[in-house]
Amino acid sequence: MTKGHHPSTPTRRPDRAALFIAAVLAAIAGLIFWDVSRLTGTAGYSQVGPTTVPYAIAWCLLGLSIWTVFEALRGDFPERERQEVAPVIWIVAGLAAQMLLLNVAGFSIATGILFALTARGFGKRRLWLSLPVGIVLCFVVWVVFAKLLQLSLPAGPLERLFF
């Protein structure tokens, strides 16, 4: 791993990521134009109707997209730190697992998995340890918030074992 010393690309080369951002901005603007054009512009007594503001926002986004292209071509975007991809994937997997399992497995198990996978993303490799720790911790949290404070947190097999 190279620390602090990353390959400095020549600044004059067009920044491809920035061009991509410009394209995304333009796409959002297009999406707004497309969606809002279906609305009936019943403004009533105000000349500013439900479509006026979205159109204005879309035009501005389009302008910002062009501005971004200019900055990208001039290489005005700040240099980026090199990003590690693996930790991001671990954490996103944790969040996705929690989302999908929440209503099936209950709060403790789903969130315990999120906990363990996040710790994995930060370098704690021993899942056999962090997973049970996470589930127990989440169960305690569930008891406190769902039972004591009446927050509606989904219960699963584990929770129903005790309550």
Next chain:
Amino acid sequence: MATFDFLLQGLLVAAQPMNLLYALIGVTLGTAVGVLPGIGPALTVALLLPVTYRLDPGGSLIMFAGIYYGGMYGGSTTSILLNTPGESASIVTALEGNKMARAGRGGPALATAAIGSFVAGLIATLGLAFIAPYIVKLALVFGPREYFALMVLAFVTVSSAFGDSTLRGLTSLFVGLALAVVGIDQLTGQARLSFGVPELLDGIEVTTLAVAMFAIGETLFIAAQGDKGPDKVEAVRGSVWMSAADWARSWKAWLRGTVIGFPIGAMPAGGAEIGTFLSYATEKRLTKHPEEFGNGAIEGVAGPEAANNASAAGTLVPLLTLGLPTTATAAIMLAGFQQYGLQPGPLLFATNPQLVWGLIASLLIANFMLLVLNLPLIGLWVKLLTIPKPWLYAGILLFATLGTIGANPSVYELGMLLAFGLLGYAMRVFGYPIAPVVVGLILGPLAEQQLRRALSISQGDITVLFTSPIAAVLLVIAAAALIVPLILRARGRGEVLAQLAASED
């Protein structure tokens, strides 16, 4: 004077040892729940309200006040220490507060937030007691056009949270504005940008966006740095306590924050966030240390925190004098008051003085207990930062998702949390500021609706926007805030601003 008698009587009752204990319990519970990202004061009060029903009316009113103030304050702690604001009113606190915490100055940041909240709460509660009838008249003068002018001013001040690039600041703001369009248009009932998905009809929840962008985006970003960063930040550098210089820089910011936050909180469509934006912008303009803004300036924590708490007391002005709940928190408080036989409305101060003054005394005591509880805890809170990163961030995600699930246990809400978390991460990577997105989501609909209401009432006559004196004054201030820096720069006094622009994260 009868007013003072009632207040003294209320204070005497509230200061009994048992009632002080109830206040302490309330403040502790409120802080404990309010500290969770995604659970703002509204949900905190709603969750904990039943706890108070078991006590006698006096005790439960005091505990209730404690929960309210505790919930208000809880959000700023995570904002400062972990850069994960618990609710929208403490977003601005994160801007400077987290920079301070990373530089080992988390202690002074938390202290200025706690003391600022206390000072603002004290002044604003006294304001509620003595000038509520006048404030409420001012608040009612605010119609759609005045609100629109206020929003214009707020938009101008947002630029102070733009960071070092106008392009990227504006892009963030407009992404927020675009997200704000999603959902049913309130004035015509038509669905915009919801693509037939029923879950999108109510728009994007501000707390979901804020928690995703800050808590999840930040976690992903830190994780993606791999082993480059240090495993933990240096929790304390220098004293945990505020230095003489910190005091000297904070007290004026507290007072200014209070003066800004209280009346805006009292306005039926004001809300706590706008006061914090305006306060931050004011402090940035007036500071003698502009180079520190963006790198952890203590005024940038002191002012907005004071404004936040002052506006919380301000919300009670229309609630008590008109029976108008202007925020979700106020709506739940109204339900709480009814439980104690308090029927807020124009006749409340006349027909039920003991209860009103009892409540105001309770608020004063609760405010005091908040300080008593939190100052000694600062040392402990700062220790949070010494938890090894894997466990710290796993815990942050646990509590951030807990808050979201607790508010609305829906798979969609978690999906949005993940999607906006990734957006927040990508924006960090490319150097886009986060706060303007959330600001755009909050201010966008307000500005649009007020403009359309104003024009609808005037049947399309645009001049009404400028012909009310208050609206005109606000617009002039907004114009000045835009133009004055340009003039200063032209006169060659722009080094400060240039330096500001250059100071990077």
Next chain:
Amino acid sequence: MKHFFLATILAGAMALPAFAADYTIIAPANPGGGWDQTARSLQTVMQQEGISGNVQVQNVPGAGGTIGLAQFASQQKGNPNALIVGGYVMVGAILTNKSPVTLKDVTPIARLTGEYEAVVVPAASEIKTMGDLVEALKKDPGAVSWAGGSAGGTDHIAVGLIAKAAGVDPTKINYIAYSGGGEALAAILGSQVTAGVSGYGEFESQIKAGTLRLLAVSGPERIAGVDAPTLKEAGVDVVVENWRMVAAAPGLTDEQKAAVSADIEKLAKSAGWQEVLKTKGWQDSYLAGDAFNAQLEKDVAATEGVLKDIGLVK
């Protein structure tokens, strides 16, 4: 639409197997609102009167109750222990949001409570009677601005009906929608608008304090102890009631439906429920069986008509 079906199937697949609660009541709104309060009052009274041993309330907020309704219709099909709270606002929301699930897809049991609309002006207004207001409306409909709740809601419908009854084109009304009664009230008190329309309860304390003038109420009869004519007495032939009801899941057998109806009737007649109505200031408008179904159909048709007149539904 595809998203929607996918969503309901997904949500349905993940639904918790219902455990041994006697009744689960869905409140299709956030905590604190009218439907939530109705659901929680039902919960309290059902347990207290021994109608049901264990009642759970679940909030499924969103889009005027249509998200909760859709989820209820798909997940609880055939479940005799599930109830949902709804009301007149839902009728309008189903139409304006083009919801694929309507009240026909659930089993309406009974109307429980109701609230009448009130028409008010600021105390300083030159308009003294409902007649004055109608006069002003006829002269220049755009110059009369009305503050009320969200577009397509009960308040908006009431204004549309008033205009129609007064012989004014309902598409010409200048209705200013606010997010809730509170914000609208501030606009009326501050004389930002000409008149205001909302539930009587929203205005009650201001009317008593003399800061608002009550012109008329929208019930078929005057409200006891309130000195104001009905709209009908004031020459505007309109009756609007913002009612709330309770419905059961679709696909129930006749016996199951009868059992639920019996429980709800027992509730509505109980002393505990009457006490709740009194403390909350709700009108008792209990109506069940075929009479309720007929009334419901009439309301849906009338609402669709007026929403088309205002131009909110094509």
